[in-house]
Amino acid sequence: MKITKYSLATIDDFVGRELGVSDWVVIDQSRIDAFARCTGDTQWIHLDAQRAERESPFGGTIAHGYLTLSLLAPLAMEIGLIPEDVSAGLNYGLDKVRFMTPVRAGARVRNRVTLMSVEKKGGGRVIVKVMNELQVDGADRPALIAETLAMLVARDARDARAASEAGAV
Template sequence: MSIEGYGVTTLDEFVGRELGVSDWVVIDQARIDAFAECTGDHQWIHVNVERAKRESPYGGTIAHGYLTLSLLASLSIEIGLIPADAKAGLNYGLDKVRFMTPVKTGVRVRSRVVLESIERKGGGRVILKTGNELQIEGEDKPALVAQTLVMLVT
């Protein structure tokens, strides 16, 4: 998706504005299991469906917090965070992350992104700070809120 008028030279005009909302993404058990395999985090509350049904306070398995956090990158790209006239956009880090609500298996999530600030670093580099809210369909509280940093290479 592209954001009308959004580019490296017009970033200042977008500070404080919502850049967009991603499409919904299903958090199914296959995705959770693949994340567990990739990271080595096989805690039962994420991967043992039968035990989680019996013992979890959520009535079943839940997604890893870091799985939900990792979705912000692809969902931000979907929204159009990296301007088309930038050569690259690189993960530069996080300023603040709070996991607010567990993400139960089978639900859908989406990301809402606001451009909070920009910092021109010289040498064709610009740091974008975004506010991200990963929303859970049908829930009042988000799964997480996070400030992410992206370095644009122009």
């Protein structure tokens, strides 16, 4: 679901408002395994289903905290955090992250996004602070909450003209 009437020109009107909720995403064991291969984090609690079932307090394997954190950006973009009049949205940092509930292999998660603040930096650059709540289907508490920062870069006149000529606007 894309946010309506949301652009760099109107972004201040959205401060303090929920921007939307992403679709559900399944965190299956193959995604967890792939993340482990990419990062080198091969701790048994993520990869060894039999041992995790026997020894883990969670009764099975769980997703890496940083895997769940890495989902925030694409799920926020799915709901339209980056307005259409922006040429680029760049990760700018994190102000607060708390991992609250483990995500078991096979669970579904989604991101609830609220715009916290907007800081104009000049030159068509804006830093937005967003509260992300990664919810776990059926859980009372979110997997994580995180305040993320993104730098939005406005399209300049040359980019807008080229897009118009190409029929994109």
